[in-house]
Amino acid sequence: MEIDTENLLGRFLRARRELLRPEDLGLPAGARRRVAGLRREEVARLAGVSTDYYVRLEQGRECHPSAQVVDALARALELEDDAAAHMHRLARPSSARRHRPARRGQVSPHLLRMMAAWPHTPAVVLDHCLTVLAANSLGEALFDGHTYSGDLVRLVFLDPDARDFYPDWDRVAANAVAGLRAAVDTEYDDPRLIEVVGELSVRSETFRRLWARHDIRRKTHETKRFHHPLVGELALHYESLTVNSAPGQQLVVYQAAPSSRSEEALSLLGSLTAASDAATDAAAEPVAEPAPDPVAEPAPDPVAEPVADRVRDGDPRTR
Template sequence: MDIDRENLLGQFLRARRELLRPEDLGMPAGPRRRVAGLRREEVAQLAGVSADYYVRLEQGRERTPSAQVVDALAQALELEEEAVAHLHRLARPAPRGRRTPVRQERVSPSLLRMMAAWSHTPAVVLDGCLTVLASNALGEALFDGHTYSGDLVRLVFLDPDARDFYPDWDRVALNTVGGLRAAVGTDYDDPRLIEVVGELSIKSETFRRLWARHDIRQKTHETKRFRHPLVGELTLDYESLTVNGAPGQQLIVYQAAPDSPSEEALSLLGSLTADAPANATRREPAQHQPPPRPGQS
């Protein structure tokens, strides 16, 4: 799936419009409705702008709506807080600078030492494409044993045992794609993003469908279930923290409820990995070959 980086605002508006049903907003659906979701003129009416102006926004012929118009569109499309902030960023994109060559991201030694000291708490550091840059021993053990243990997006959509590892796979898949969009923001020129979106759009129909929704779901905190091959089911709360010294990196920390079966299972997992090195793992992101282009063999 190609990313049209020249009309991100229009893509977002159209995707969110198509997710709304007129009957949910008290509008008659009508027997001759031929479009998914709302019509353009219906969004324009709800937002209090002309239909022609809204059409120009979707088509990319108008790119800088005022903050008031953006807020009106967000209300018309019933966007949540994170999606509203994203819409404002799309309407006021930062100037594109000259992109520096892609280089290996590094996790600071002090953060690695801190993670290593958390012997009872799984922790991983992710980059903007949700690749695992580093993990402590328990974080390594939590995701170990999969084809894509070091790449959480590919793990969800390409790993053969993903649906067993994540009992709530449908919700995890939705949140993963929304988290990927939130993490990259408006930086759709990132060659790593282009690669992962291109590959997964070819290999996973579910990813392709969810990516087209343009959901924005910032990873902050949530309860997630795992079915671990060594210790069974785990229910863990996680917190996502931004790494201020490394823009784009996220520190994800998992915890089990005190005195719960999951805490016992996590303790057991820790004992099974007690012989692991005392320092946090510096994981090298896996190298993935981009899918062949048409005509290539």
């Protein structure tokens, strides 16, 4: 499946227009309203542009509105900051291509050592398609035990126990898709993205619906609930940090509130992980072979010795 990259701005405008309810903006809903969300003329009036100009924007006959018009449309459509910035980029696409991450990004060894030094803090490194590139022991334990533990988008939409693992699954799913769109920004010809979106669109109706909304929301910080199979309920706050030395990578660090039930559960998970790692290391150590017993001198033969003595003394009985 290829992602349609024609008229990106127009399709974004239409998707966002259809999400708004007239009554939320003080407009009459109207019994004979035949379209979802706002009408084109309503968006045009709210943005202070002509209906004809707005129609041309949606149809792709006008592709480069001014920054002032984009700002007005963002206000009319009640876009959040990330979505508004995305619309500006659609209206003024850069001629210079961004550095596209490799299919499987390499994580800096310095970053890996830093993460390993946080035994009580789960941490993972994600690529632009939210695939786990690296994790410390506790980060790996947090997502362990699932079919797609190493791929957070596929985990949400394809894993059979995702709804149990994420008690707030609907919110997690919406944020995952919005974060995926934000991570790739306007690079919709990226092979990794085409692969992920194609598979999930075929296998998950919910993903198809959420992808069509064109929500754009960067992964920054949030408190997320987990139901871990080993330690039960966890409410963890995460911070997502960009890795400046590796474009497209983000470091996500999780933490429980001090003195909370989640902190106790996270500590227990850390103990279980440490014990498991220790057992694995012990099993991997080679077993030392026992030292061979020293070769014992043969015991003297009480019969042979007298005979030998007689031979040595020239006794005629030995001839």
